[in-house]
Amino acid sequence: MTINQAQLTRAVPNLERKNLDSFVAYFNMYAIHFGLTKKSRIVHFLAQVFNESGALKATSENMNYSAERLMQVWSSRFKTLEVAKQYAHNPEKLANNVYANRMGNGNEASGDGWRYRGRGLIGLTGKTNYADFNKFDLLTDDVLKDPDKVADYPLCLVSAMWFWDKYDLNDLADMDLGGSNGEHIVEQITKKVNGGLIGISQRKYYYRRFKKELGL
Numbered sequence: 001m002t003i004n005q006a007q008l009t010r011a012v013p014n015l016e017r018k019n020l021d022s023f024v025a026y027f028n029m030y031a032i033h034f035g036l037t038k039k040s041r042i043v044h045f046l047a048q049v050f051n052e053s054g055a056l057k058a059t060s061e062n063m064n065y066s067a068e069r070l071m072q073v074w075s076s077r078f079k080t081l082e083v084a085k086q087y088a089h090n091p092e093k094l095a096n097n098v099y100a101n102r103m104g105n106g107n108e109a110s111g112d113g114w115r116y117r118g119r120g121l122i123g124l125t126g127k128t129n130y131a132d133f134n135k136f137d138l139l140t141d142d143v144l145k146d147p148d149k150v151a152d153y154p155l156c157l158v159s160a161m162w163f164w165d166k167y168d169l170n171d172l173a174d175m176d177l178g179g180s181n182g183e184h185i186v187e188q189i190t191k192k193v194n195g196g197l198i199g200i201s202q203r204k205y206y207y208r209r210f211k212k213e214l215g216l
Contacts, residue, residue, distance in 0.1 A: 001037055003024060003214075012209060023153070034161040038173075044169070044172070045164055064089055065088060070084040096110075119151040124159045130150070169189055186204050187200060
């Protein structure tokens with residue numbers, strides 16, 4: 001099963017056309033390789049990708065936060081406004097701090113946090129994930145040496161499909177046969193994608209829109 005631009009623009013009104021051509025073309029090119037061939041799988045994949053990327057607008061993690069927002073997002077790290085102000089509106093410094101010594105990254109001074117920050121339509125984050133993606137058999141670019149390539153097409157989409165496949169999310173999507181359990185499955189997939197239920201209302205909105213458009 002393929003998708004087309006008309007389906008996406010009907011499902012998501014006022015969708016910007018900037019990246020639409022690339023998204024549709026590369027989705028149809030790689031979908032079979034990643035098993036994204038059933039309506040249920042495509043509907044759930046689109047719902048997650050559209051939420052994670054702000055409807056295909058963002059392909060790189062936004063690390064530009066106010067001090068107040070930092071205390072909300074990373075409350076365990078930024079417990080006082082004074083500390084948070086040291087990292088506010090400084091994306092590189094922030095990434096090197098919050099992603100240090102995690103996911104295969106080195107310490108704060110290594111710069112790995114910023115170098116391997118989230119990129120792609122489902123954010124590929126951390127040196128270990130970049131290294132794993134670098135082994136993908138269809139990949140010709142060295143994303144470990146040049147991680148910025150993951151923010152551009154086709155790799156921003158291919159990396160999302162790779163993540164989807166790595167965590168067996170097609171299996172979860174297959175449990176949605178068009179019945180009333182679909183939104184519960186959205187929750188299960190969301191936990192795999194971001195570790196919690198952040199943005200769940202918007203994810204369910206996209207799910208309902210794509211479900212209606214594709215006839216699930």
